[in-house]
Amino acid sequence: xxxxxxxxxxxxxxxxxxxxxxxxxxxxxxxxxxxxxxxxxxxxxxxxxxxxxxxxxxxxxxxxxxxxxxxxxxxxxxxxxxxxxxxxxxxxxxxxxxxxxxxxxxxxxxxxxxxxxxxxxxxxxxxxxxxxxxxxxxxxxxxxxxxxxxxxxxxxxxxxxxxxxxxxxxxxxxxxxxxxxxxxxxxxxxxxxxxxxxxxxxxxxxxxxxxxxxxxxxxxxxxxxxxxxxxxxxxxxxxxxxxxxxxxxxxxxxxxxxxxxxxxxxxxxxxxxxxxxxxxxxxxxxxxxxxxxxxxxxxxxxxxxxxxxxxxxxxxxxxxxxxxxxxxxxxxxxxxxxxxxxxxxxxxxxxxxxxxxxxxxxxxxxxxxxxxxxxxxxxxxxxxxxxxxxxxxxxxxxxxxxxxxxxxxxxxxxxxxxxxxxxxxxxxxxxxxxxxxxxxx
Amino acid sequence: xxxxxxxxxxxxxxxxxxxxxxxxxxxxxxxxxxxxxxxxxxxxxxxxxxxxxxxxxxxxxxxxxxxxxxxxxxxxxxxxxxxxxxxxxxxxxxxxxxxxxxxxxxxxxxxxxxxxxxxxxxxxxxxxxxxxxxxxxxxxxxxxxxxxxxxxxxxxxxxxxxxxxxxxxxxxxxxxxxxx
Numbered sequence: 363x364x365x366x367x368x369x370x371x372x373x374x375x376x377x378x379x380x381x382x383x384x385x386x387x388x389x390x391x392x393x394x395x396x397x398x399x400x401x402x403x404x405x406x407x408x409x410x411x412x413x414x415x416x417x418x419x420x421x422x423x424x425x426x427x428x429x430x431x432x433x434x435x436x437x438x439x440x441x442x443x444x445x446x447x448x449x450x451x452x453x454x455x456x457x458x459x460x461x462x463x464x465x466x467x468x469x470x471x472x473x474x475x476x477x478x479x480x481x482x483x484x485x486x487x488x489x490x491x492x493x494x495x496x497x498x499x500x501x502x503x504x505x506x507x508x509x510x511x512x513x514x515x516x517x518x519x520x521x522x523x524x525x526x527x528x529x530x531x532x533x534x535x536x537x538x539x540x541x542x543x544x545x546x547x548x549x550x551x552x553x554x555x556x557x558x559x560x561x562x563x564x565x566x567x568x569x570x571x572x573x574x575x576x577x578x579x580x581x582x583x584x585x586x587x588x589x590x591x592x593x594x595x596x597x598x599x600x601x602x603x604x605x606x607x608x609x610x611x612x613x614x615x616x617x618x619x620x621x622x623x624x625x626x627x628x629x630x631x632x633x634x635x636x637x638x639x640x641x642x643x644x645x646x647x648x649x650x651x652x653x654x655x656x657x658x659x660x661x662x663x664x665x666x667x668x669x670x671x672x673x674x675x676x677x678x679x680x681x682x683x684x685x686x687x688x689x690x691x692x693x694x695x696x697x698x699x700x701x702x703x704x705x706x707x708x709x710x711x712x713x714x715x716x717x718x719x720x721x722x723x724x725x726x727x728x729x730x731x732x733x734x735x736x737x738x739x740x741x742x743x744x745x746x747x748x749x750x751x752x753x754x755x756x757x758x759x760x761x762x763x764x765x766x767x768x769x770x771x772x773x774x775x776x777x778x779x780x781x782x783x784x785x786x787x788x789x790x791x792x793x794x795x796x797x798x799x800x801x802x803x
Numbered sequence: 804x805x806x807x808x809x810x811x812x813x814x815x816x817x818x819x820x821x822x823x824x825x826x827x828x829x830x831x832x833x834x835x836x837x838x839x840x841x842x843x844x845x846x847x848x849x850x851x852x853x854x855x856x857x858x859x860x861x862x863x864x865x866x867x868x869x870x871x872x873x874x875x876x877x878x879x880x881x882x883x884x885x886x887x888x889x890x891x892x893x894x895x896x897x898x899x900x901x902x903x904x905x906x907x908x909x910x911x912x913x914x915x916x917x918x919x920x921x922x923x924x925x926x927x928x929x930x931x932x933x934x935x936x937x938x939x940x941x942x943x944x945x946x947x948x949x950x951x952x953x954x955x956x957x958x959x960x961x962x963x964x965x966x967x968x969x970x971x972x973x974x975x976x977x978x979x980x981x982x983x
Binding site for chain 1: 832834836842846850896898900903904906911921925929974975977979982
């Protein structure tokens with residue numbers, strides 16, 4: 363059945379590898395695409411389509427453009443690609459800004475679109491006056507200026523940051539009809555550059571009694587969290603740069619704590635102080651907030667790594683499909699426990715699965731883009747993705763997740779946080795007209 | 804390490820060979836030492852055992868005056884009954900029921916020291932860190948008394964506050980007890 367094309371490479375027979383038209387991921391490797399048996403059935407016509415209109419010379423080809431700006435902005439035609447804000451007038455409460463994953467591709471979140479949770483608005487700090495102090499159970503407390511930090515050996519790593527409350531609206535009694543931005547927009551991924559915290563602790567020295575450290579921001583609530591000292595000795599970073607430029611003000615300029623894989627709130631923004639201590643300080647954000655109430659009335663505390671998770675960004679609610687034929691199902695997968703091992707996709711609500719292609723490089727505690735070729739036959743389909751990390755942790759089904767956490771009791775507003783660390787499989791239902799809706803399956 | 808030393812080849816070689824790498828004394832040193840007095844203004848951490856609590860104190864009655872003076876009711880309602888920023892009193896059982904339980908001070912928070920700590924660092928929202936320590940103790944006492952956790956005449960200070968047993972003190976378990 364395989365055919366040879368003119369370059370002599372092999373075209374794959376795109377027979378389904380799982381239910382409802384999922385195709386072999388090797389079809390994405392740049393070889394020719396031939397639908398096995400499709401020409402006679404007409405299913406493959408979307409690959410070629412109707413004849414194109416005659417080409418015209420656009421006005422932008424008939425004269426100069428505009429001066430190149432000192433700092434480039436996205437095209438004026440992309441003005442819809444923005445964060446959604448829950449508190450645009452900065453009323454006295456927290457603010458959330460969500461990343462529009464359904465309008466992005468790849469794995470790196472642009473700095474202006476990185477998600478933010480802020481209790482006191484975007485803090486504006488004069489970098490020359492800012493200080494970082496490290497004290498407590500150290501041999502010599504030290505203060506660092508931003509200039510001083512720039513003299514230490516630097517490291518870069520690509521890391522996701524995810525709010526502990528991301529995807530909370532998917533834990534609702536009824537499936538909330540909202541887009542990926544509203545449902546999963548409180549996670550982002552960037553390249554962070556800075557000084558490892560362990561490098562600075564070498565200088566201050568560590569008292570053997572220290573088991574935790576408190577990280578505190580310079581924002582309105584001087585937000586603070588307790589973090590196991592082992593994380594400081596492992597991969598914690600005082601991040602100074604985000605995607606190559608100084609950290610964006612909404613993400614902690616001039617410095618933030620980066621704890622790769624750990625709950626977003628612990629990655630303290632606008633970092634000003636680190637105190638080594640023997641035991642957790644029991645701050646508001648590790649007692650009232652970021653604890654998970656179980657059905658038996660007890661609450662889990664110290665729920666640090668963000669568990670393995672994935673979601674489909676294309677297609678997704680609001681990104682409807684126009685006609686039967688070939689589509690690429692694509693999405694994001696990540697785990698706070700290491701690299702992604704595999705992502706499987708289902709188009710029949712979990713009855714059958716096939717492995718998706720993982721976009722290289724697959725990095726530890728970073729977004730991994732997965733892609734899956736799909737020949738939509740125009741009928742109803744239920745799309746799901748299921749990630750497994752290299753440690754073997756598998757993203758749970760909704761049923762398994764609810765069995766552990768309890769059945770949701772309400773369908774609150776989409777911006778409410780009724781669950782933390784929600785990582786169950788989400789489902790997008792496609793109807794016969796190509797409309798994509800959030801469904802439970 | 805000075806430039807003069809850097810040009811000293813045998814010395815540099817010793818560093819490369821590891822004589823310095825594991826020794827904190829040879830790590831880059833660009834921090835400035837600071838003593839407790841000079842970092843006191845930032846060292847506001849308070850442990851659940853009361854470590855770090857400042858001198859001073861206050862009663863629920865004094866706290867009611869603080870609550871009125873700073874218009875706390877605009878966000879938290881009259882007597883903490885709730886407003887745009889949620890209530891400071893109330894809270895039902897944490898299991899059962901047909902609605903998700905609210906996690907409030909009286910039914911959820913495990914430590915009274917956290918009430919003092921968060922109030923001192925973050926309240927009032929428009930002018931945080933402006934209350935005196937006596938005012939923070941007093942308004943903490945007021946909130947605890949509204950929740951019937953302490954008596955109307957109980958004084959909250961560095962000795963009494965950590966001894967307050969919150970109703971949900973034993974309601975938390977570590978998710979990964981083998982690690983943290």
